[in-house]
Amino acid sequence: MDIEIRHAIHPDHAESFNTEELRKHFLVTGLFTPGRIKAVYTHYDRMVVFGIAPATGALSFGQELADLVKSPFFLSRREIGIFNVGGAGSVIADGKGYELDKGDALYLPMGTKTLAFDNANASSPAKFYACSAPAHAAHPAKLFKASAMKGDQLGAVETSNKRVLTKYMHVDDLPTCQIVMGYTRLETGNVWNSIPPHTHDRRMEAYLYFDLPKDQVVVHLMGRPQATRHLIVRNDEVVLSPPWSIHCGCGTSNYGFIWAMAGDNQTFTDMDPAPVSSLL
Template identity: 50%
Template structure:
């Protein structure tokens, strides 16, 4: 498991492009037959992936100091690849592409498999500390009524699918969902916001291989950018904006953890205040 430490906003002002990428960008996800995990000290969020050719079991290292991964954590999983199965303590949950699974604290055995090894599942993972156990729940994308926001005039027409949040699936602090941009739209989360009470992780996918994603971060008056490619993620501390634009439309998964689970708890930033 790779460990990333917290970064003070004053320090970000002096970071080079390479240093920004080292601290906030997550690359190398969805490698065949590999579970990749990045542990962030920002609200102790873990982001990672599992891409099984043969069955892959979720294990735990000394970074967590526990006997099994979900001893004191909860887990959100969204599949962005071919169909697959997540087995939780012997119970199998079949996840088609863009289906999700919430796994509550206390589950001891998590095994990932793909239905077709030529088109393997790509399980994206977010995990946050938990204080109580909530039931494991499968969430199908087709069962969610999305919120339709934005317009083609502002290049941000999009559908927001809330997978794990208080009105749908109960969790301790993890909130997780997916935003799908309509064709011809390129901007997300703009006008932008911060939320000092929660951190966030974005995974960008469904980008053409030749496309580039420009993710904007930093304090509103000290913005920086990181260039991402398809199926890469970025860590957003609570003090940072998190917005982006790409050379093509795309989809992204957002995962949050922190003081509350109120989706609309945002500190909006006026466009004229951005620097």
């Protein structure tokens, strides 16, 4: 188990950071280490981001995570959304098994006591990406199969941002306390995401960039619209996006990313526009 704690940063402070400091506070690297669970607790809306990479046996949530959130067990007062971005695998929650292929997702409610993750085939290991936020009620668990999900076509080739956005955990389909999660894939030849830029002051967001070729990167733009900064992001890395920050990017190849939000407002369209023409 590898645990990090990230503290919230005021935008005035962030604007004084050099490259190393920006990466230290807002970028999560080394997320998927075979045989390990990595947990990053962020003080932005108390979200915990996980990379879970089973190797030769199952990996389980245990006492270390219960101690992290000062609860009898990790999901005692929390909910969690889980995506598989690797080979086929399984999640066992309170003795019930869920099979997740690549692109499948699982929502588990507050009160889930035991949680374990395993591979279907160790030669093609699963990679589970999860986000957890505080909860006040126990909603039904739900398994999402990628093959049954219908996405929304967004953007255009002319602006290099033609993409498919698929909402998995969102208020119109699934009751959750805070967690909103989904998946966006850029089509071949398209590289810009989350255009037009925006912020949403009522919630934070985390971005996992994946399916990015080894030698390619995403230039992730962050910061207040009139004081932008950037992060160079590689495959399987996560950006922690504060409520005051824009969050858009341009890749040297097309890619996919999973977005996860937590905070006061679950309405997907609750955005404060930051038009491209206004950025500095």
